[in-house]
Amino acid sequence: MPTLAIDFGTSNSAVAILTPEGLRRLPLEAGGDTLPTAVFFPARGGAMKIGEAAGAALIAGEEGRYMRALKSVLGTALFHDSRLIGGRRRTLADVVTAFLSTVKERAETVSGIRFEDALSGRPVHFHTADPDRDARAEADLAACYAAAGFTSVRFMAEPEAAALSSHGLGATGEIGLVVDIGGGTSDFSVYRMEGGRLRILASHGIRLGGTDFDESVSLSHAMPELGHGSSLRREIGPGTLPMPNAVYVDLATWSRIPFVYTPENRREVARMARLATEPEKLDRLSAVLQEELGHELAFAVEHGKIAANGPEGAGIIDMGMIERGLAPAITGTSLDKALESHRAELAKAAAETLHLAGIPPESVGTVILVGGSSLMRLVAEEARRLCPAARIERSQAFTAVVDGLALALAEEPVA
Numbered sequence: 001m002p003t004l005a006i007d008f009g010t011s012n013s014a015v016a017i018l019t020p021e022g023l024r025r026l027p028l029e030a031g032g033d034t035l036p037t038a039v040f041f042p043a044r045g046g047a048m049k050i051g052e053a054a055g056a057a058l059i060a061g062e063e064g065r066y067m068r069a070l071k072s073v074l075g076t077a078l079f080h081d082s083r084l085i086g087g088r089r090r091t092l093a094d095v096v097t098a099f100l101s102t103v104k105e106r107a108e109t110v111s112g113i114r115f116e117d118a119l120s121g122r123p124v125h126f127h128t129a130d131p132d133r134d135a136r137a138e139a140d141l142a143a144c145y146a147a148a149g150f151t152s153v154r155f156m157a158e159p160e161a162a163a164l165s166s167h168g169l170g171a172t173g174e175i176g177l178v179v180d181i182g183g184g185t186s187d188f189s190v191y192r193m194e195g196g197r198l199r200i201l202a203s204h205g206i207r208l209g210g211t212d213f214d215e216s217v218s219l220s221h222a223m224p225e226l227g228h229g230s231s232l233r234r235e236i237g238p239g240t241l242p243m244p245n246a247v248y249v250d251l252a253t254w255s256r257i258p259f260v261y262t263p264e265n266r267r268e269v270a271r272m273a274r275l276a277t278e279p280e281k282l283d284r285l286s287a288v289l290q291e292e293l294g295h296e297l298a299f300a301v302e303h304g305k306i307a308a309n310g311p312e313g314a315g316i317i318d319m320g321m322i323e324r325g326l327a328p329a330i331t332g333t334s335l336d337k338a339l340e341s342h343r344a345e346l347a348k349a350a351a352e353t354l355h356l357a358g359i360p361p362e363s364v365g366t367v368i369l370v371g372g373s374s375l376m377r378l379v380a381e382e383a384r385r386l387c388p389a390a391r392i393e394r395s396q397a398f399t400a401v402v403d404g405l406a407l408a409l410a411e412e413p414v415a
Contacts, residue, residue, distance in 0.1 A: 004107055004115040005405035007158070008100065008141070010071040010183030010211060011372060012398055013037045015107045016406035023406050025399065026110045028103060029053075034398045037183075038068040039099055041086025048086065050102055058295055066295050069211050069254035070096050072184045075126050075137025083259070093144060100148035116151040119409060121158040121401050123185035124205030157203050158182070159189035161404030162370040164198060166395045172196065174365040177390070179350060179383055180401070181373040184209040188350050190357035190364075202357035206349045210373035211254045213339055218252035218301045220338040221330050222317050226251075226288065227281035232272060240277060247285070252301075257294040265289055284322050296321045308335040309377050332377075339378055347382045354386075364390045370400045 005016045012034045016025045025033040028051065035051035042049075043063040049056075058066040065085050073079045073092050082089045108114055126137035138155060145153040159180040166178070172193050180187040187205035191198050219228060228248040231240040247265055250256040266289050273282035288294060300318045307315025313332030320326060336343075354361055364387040369379060380392055396403065 002113055002115065003117040003119050003409055004104070005119050005402055005409065006100075006103065007121045007161075007399075007402035007405060008071065008103075009037055009121075009401075010069050010185070010209060011037060012183070013099075013103065014399055014402040015103060016399075016402045017111065017113070018406045018409045023403055024111075025402065025406075026107045028106045028110075033402075036068070037070060037099070038066065039070075039095060040067075041065045043087065045087040048098055048102070050099055065258055067092075067095060067258050068295070069183060070099070072211060072255040074140045075133045075135075078259075079140055085258075093140065093147075096141075096144045097147040100144055100150075104149055116149075118145055118150045118153040119405050120145065120153055120155050121161055121405055122155045123182070123207075124157050124159065124187045124203045125185070125207065128205075128207045156405060156408055157187065157189070157205075158185075158401045159187040159203055159205070159370070160200050161402075161408060162368070162395060162400040163189050163191045163200065163404065164407050165400045165404035166368045166370070166393070175201075175359055175363050176366040176368060177350065177354065177364050177383075177387060178368045178370060179374060179379060180370040181346070181376070181379055182209045182371040183211050183373065186346055186349060186373075188353035190353055190359055201359065202353055204349060204353040204356055206345060208342060208345055208349075209371075210376075213342060213373060213376065214254065214298065214302050214305060215249075215252040216338045216342065217305045217317075217330070217335065218298065219248060221304065221328050221334065222297060222301050222319065223248045223252060225281060225319060225326060225328055226285040226322075227272075227276060227278060230276065230278045230281060232275040233277060235275065243272070243276075247289075251288065251294050251297070254298060257298060260294060261289055261292050284326075287322055293321050304330045305335065308332055309375070336378065339376075343378045343382060346379065347386060350382065350386055361387045362389050366391050366393055368393050368395050370395045370397060372397050 002017055007014045014034045028035045038054040040049040040054035040057040041064050079092045082091050125134050127133040142153055159178045162180050163178045174193050176191050178189040185205055186208045189203040190201040227243055230243050233240055250260040269286050273279050276282040304315045304317035308330040315330050316327040318327050367383045367387050367390045
């Protein structure tokens with residue numbers, strides 16, 4: 001049986017196969033080679049929706065549970081916690097299994113081929129500096145593939161797959177650096193072209209990606225409008241206390257939004273509103289929890305981030321779903337400030353990859369940017385700063401990994 005190459009991403013997923021005629025991507029929904037890694041469970045039961053259909057259900061205001069960034073929870077206790085989702089108790093492992101099962105079914109329908117084996121991408125590290133949790137994350141994902149109907153699954157590091165799909169960008173003897181910034185992780189591979197073939201010299205990765213960028217932008221630009229950073233009057237005695245952060249962090253984190261709408265959180269926010277020095281902001285927070293607006297807010301933050309990163313360098317975060325006319329500004333300057341610490345983390349990880357490979361930065365001839373979040377301006381800026389002599393090339397941001405996985409099927413064995 002042919003093997004299905006699967007890029008199960010934090011934000012988007014894609015599949016491909018290798019045929020005698022070459023690489024073939026299989027569309028998982030109409031109109032594109034990728035689909036959002038998102039699911040929607042109707043509140044009163046019914047079929048799970050995935051991809052664009054899941055987002056459409058959310059936007060249309062259908063009652064149910066929308067979930068995104070599922071990959072971020074691999075290797076954590078939350079992945080196996082049972083919760084009421086779509087009218088019955090499920091774990092996130094069940095949800096990922098259902099997503100992968102649907103991907104398998106759609107790939108088989110489009111291709112007319114039955115797939116029993118999968119070659120899946122994986123980040124170099126699901127969890128930074130935590131080998132045990134990293135191993136649990138891969139085991140979690142492998143178990144989901146098995147439960148989805150695959151007899152076997154093998155894994156390949158995503159930046160190495162991206163390097164393989166982009167090997168034509170380097171001449172013989174040239175040193176290249178792949179910078180793959182996805183939704184949940186940032187991965188790097190250093191390679192050398194040798195006799196028309198690609199040799200990986202070192203790979204490295206950290207748990208940092210586009211969802212972390214969104215979290216930082218949300219906390220710095222959107223959450224202050226809901227009371228983040230303000231204060232509470234003491235219940236006894238004079239003075240004030242800082243506003244607790246937990247509910248704001250959960251609302252700003254894609255993978256935790258579905259679990260923030262608890263009676264406990266609603267009661268706590270009501271209590272904080274009575275003591276808030278800016279009660280109108282806590283009233284907005286209460287509305288977000290009561291009306292379950294967290295994902296709409298997260299999408300607004302994402303759109304504002306993209307606008308500020310664009311050529312005009314300015315945008316807004318449209319929070320009109322909470323209060324008419326509420327739209328804090330975001331600029332290129334304020335975006336850079338919000339992401340300053342992430343910029344430093346990316347630069348450090350890229351430099352560490354070169355160190356592991358024994359390659360000085362000035363010897364890098366090509367830097368290849370991969371992944372949707374590599375479109376952020378700061379990524380190219382740091383690549384130029386680290387490797388001033390290198391050409392900066394952009395590969396297929398959303399399909400380079402799945403293309404490389406499919407091409408790797410011709411090069412057994414896969415590590």
